[in-house]
Amino acid sequence: MDKNKKLDVVVGLDLSTMDQYLLQYMQVLDQILEINKVTYIHNLKLGELPKELLQPDRIALIKEKIKNKLTQYFTEAGVNYDFEILVTVEGYTELAFMNLSKKISYDLLVLGNKQELEGTGALADKLVRIFPSAILLVPDTYKVPITTIIDAIDFSKYTVDIMTWADRFKNNSKGQKIEHSAVHISKSYMGFYPTMTNKELEKITREDIKEKQDKWNKRYATYSDIEIVPAGERNISASLIEYARSKDADLLILGVKGTTGFKEIFLGSVANHLLHRPTRTCLLFVKQSK
Numbered sequence: 001m002d003k004n005k006k007l008d009v010v011v012g013l014d015l016s017t018m019d020q021y022l023l024q025y026m027q028v029l030d031q032i033l034e035i036n037k038v039t040y041i042h043n044l045k046l047g048e049l050p051k052e053l054l055q056p057d058r059i060a061l062i063k064e065k066i067k068n069k070l071t072q073y074f075t076e077a078g079v080n081y082d083f084e085i086l087v088t089v090e091g092y093t094e095l096a097f098m099n100l101s102k103k104i105s106y107d108l109l110v111l112g113n114k115q116e117l118e119g120t121g122a123l124a125d126k127l128v129r130i131f132p133s134a135i136l137l138v139p140d141t142y143k144v145p146i147t148t149i150i151d152a153i154d155f156s157k158y159t160v161d162i163m164t165w166a167d168r169f170k171n172n173s174k175g176q177k178i179e180h181s182a183v184h185i186s187k188s189y190m191g192f193y194p195t196m197t198n199k200e201l202e203k204i205t206r207e208d209i210k211e212k213q214d215k216w217n218k219r220y221a222t223y224s225d226i227e228i229v230p231a232g233e234r235n236i237s238a239s240l241i242e243y244a245r246s247k248d249a250d251l252l253i254l255g256v257k258g259t260t261g262f263k264e265i266f267l268g269s270v271a272n273h274l275l276h277r278p279t280r281t282c283l284l285f286v287k288q289s290k
Contacts, residue, residue, distance in 0.1 A: 003168050009106065012110070013041065017117055017140070026110065033169070036082070041100060043097075044063065067087050086100070105132075107134065111136070134286050135287075147179060151183070151253050154184065155184070155216075162253050166253055181224065186231060255271075
């Protein structure tokens, strides 16, 4: 996707306190990214409505009240980008999002990633897998302004798309200064073999680091420097979270699936683990452009 394209964004609301955080964060993104239009969507789950409210006229009234309340709130908040509010009625909220994606091609889906607020994260867990766009998870503990972003590079087919998204932030046309860096976590799964000595594992790690550094220098040296960090005994997701914390990163960008060698492994084990780890860092999951 063209990095200069104005973005069509969809934001999921659940009528909780998290909505306020998402609205505030969208105001921040509007000061960095070129946004065409933002669609805010809330789904009324049919299974959670009392029987007396299931009549079409009652549902229509509820939808109208929710839409009017949200519109008033957004107007009072001083939203100055183009936006619309949709209230849908589906048995499963992920179905509402998928039906919407069939009508409009979105560039970015923004969801809450509740940390201190109560929530299961089940919807985000599903939509990261199935929604056909990049997905940004915003924790209620996020900090602003956005000043530091990190690309998590795994040398997979997602690398170019990760860098394209990073460029949108780093080289934005709105004058926001953002520091950017790239990192690769070196992890050798050969260490799982019981006969492997620490010395042999260290040798494999050094060779992997050199191989990845040479690959980066050959393909992407003009893009930026890269820091290659050995994971040691930690898994890659834990290493990424710790690295982001050490850099005080506001945003971590990574591909949805990595190159583990196991086809369709749990969404990509790194992304899967990150979804369930506490963090103050916003997570931008990038999917390969078509």
